Amino acid sequence: MLQQPEGLADWLAFLGRADIPVLQHTARTLARLQDDEKQFNARSVADVVTDDPLMTLKLLRYMQTHKHRNQSYELVDVKQALLMMGLDAFFRDVPAMPLVETLLTGQRGALVRLLHTVRRAQRAAYYAFDWALRQHDLHAEEVQVSALLTHVAEMLMWCFSPARMIEIERMQAADAALRSADAQQQVLGFPLADLQRELTVAWGLPELLVNLADPAHRHTSRVRTITLAVNLARHSAHGWDDAALPDDFEDIAALLHMDVAKVMALVKAGPAVG
Numbered sequence: 001m002l003q004q005p006e007g008l009a010d011w012l013a014f015l016g017r018a019d020i021p022v023l024q025h026t027a028r029t030l031a032r033l034q035d036d037e038k039q040f041n042a043r044s045v046a047d048v049v050t051d052d053p054l055m056t057l058k059l060l061r062y063m064q065t066h067k068h069r070n071q072s073y074e075l076v077d078v079k080q081a082l083l084m085m086g087l088d089a090f091f092r093d094v095p096a097m098p099l100v101e102t103l104l105t106g107q108r109g110a111l112v113r114l115l116h117t118v119r120r121a122q123r124a125a126y127y128a129f130d131w132a133l134r135q136h137d138l139h140a141e142e143v144q145v146s147a148l149l150t151h152v153a154e155m156l157m158w159c160f161s162p163a164r165m166i167e168i169e170r171m172q173a174a175d176a177a178l179r180s181a182d183a184q185q186q187v188l189g190f191p192l193a194d195l196q197r198e199l200t201v202a203w204g205l206p207e208l209l210v211n212l213a214d215p216a217h218r219h220t221s222r223v224r225t226i227t228l229a230v231n232l233a234r235h236s237a238h239g240w241d242d243a244a245l246p247d248d249f250e251d252i253a254a255l256l257h258m259d260v261a262k263v264m265a266l267v268k269a270g271p272a273v274g
Contacts, residue, residue, distance in 0.1 A: 004161055008190040012198055014160070020061070021103045021159055023118070026052040027096035034091065045087060046079035053121045053148045054155060055096065057205075060145075062094050064204035076142040076206045103159055110162030113169070117155055120233045121148050123271045128229035130270070134256055135221055146208035147226045153196035157188070164188060221255070228252050236273050 005014040029048045033040050049055050056078060063081050082090055104111040128147035132140035158165050168183045181191035193213070200209040211217035212226060228251055235242040252267070253260045 004164070006189065008194055008198065011188075011190075011195060012202060015156055015199065016202065018156075018160065019098060020054055020058040020156070021098045021100045022055040022058060022096045023052050024099045024101045026055050027099060030091070030096050040087070042079050042082045042087065045090070046082055049082075050078050050125070050145065050148065051122060053118060053125075053152055054100065054159075056145060056148055057152050057203075059090070059094050060149075060205060061203045066093075076145050077139075078141070078145065100159060104162060107162050109166060110158055113165070114155060114158035116237070117151055117158065120230075120237055121151055121155075123236075124148070124150065124226075124229040124233035126271050127232055127267065128226050131225050131229065131252070131256060132222070135225070137222065137225075142206055142208060143222055143225055146206045146212075146222075147229050149205060149209060150212070150226065150230050151192075151196070153192045153199055156199075157192065157195070161188075224251075224255055228255060232267060236267075239273055240268065 005011045026048060030045065033044055033048065049059055059078060059081060060076070063085070085093070100114065101111065104114070125144050125148035129140055129144035132143040137143060154165075164187050168180075168187050171183045171186070172178050172180065181193065184191045197210065197213060199205065208222060208226065211220070211223050217223045228248065231244070232248050232252065235244045235248055249260050249263050249267075252258075253263045256263065258266070
């Protein structure tokens with residue numbers, strides 16, 4: 001077994017060289033689309049890509065490292081990226097491989113935990129996109145993708161360092177007062193929030209991801225939208241009885257200028273819990 005990177009700088013270098021894995025479901029769905037002349041278009045492919053945070057990350061990192069010299073704007077819209085590069089080039093240059101399930105063969109516990117994290121990201125992206133549209137955001141796709149990528153550092157560590165991630169969970173299970181960031185610091189040598197921030201900058205990911213950790217942007221509508229969507233997805237991951245949810249509903253109601261009861265109905269009608 002290859003020696004694991006040690007420290008934040010080593011992990012940044014390692015992940016910069018790594019081939020980002022994608023979900024098996026994503027690979028299979030993209031393969032089916034290629035064989036379906038009626039459904040094969042940029043929109044249908046974009047829908048599949050943006051349902052998988054790792055595939056989205058893989059595409060955006062590729063586009064950032066292969067952008068034209070005169071491209072000064074941030075490319076976040078997945079459909080726009082696909083139209084720019086062309087579908088043939090996408091399938092050739094950003095293949096849906098390796099597979100997460102292959103990488104984590106024999107490590108079912110890590111795979112299950114990764115899939116739970118992916119599911120939360122999918123739900124956060126769904127809510128963020130819906131709320132951005134309700135606020136008449138002209139670039140709601142950027143909000144959607146940013147919410148989807150909020151925890152990609154955690155996902156990558158589940159893929160490439162599952163034993164250490166399991167150890168972090170074990171430590172927290174043994175000590176309910178142990179904060180996630182402290183456990184991560186002890187096991188990894190850095191909190192995952194630091195890795196997330198460094199990856200965002202190094203890979204040219206949406207600027208919104210940087211803004212999430214910047215107090216100066218805390219009260220902007222887009223940051224609030226993503227933050228509340230991520231909180232809701234986390235607090236409702238195991239059902240609608242989490243003690244933090246009433247506060248979430250109040251905050252979402254304030255964001256959308258809606259009645260709390262209507263917000264509760266709205267979010268519960270969204271993607272299924274679990």
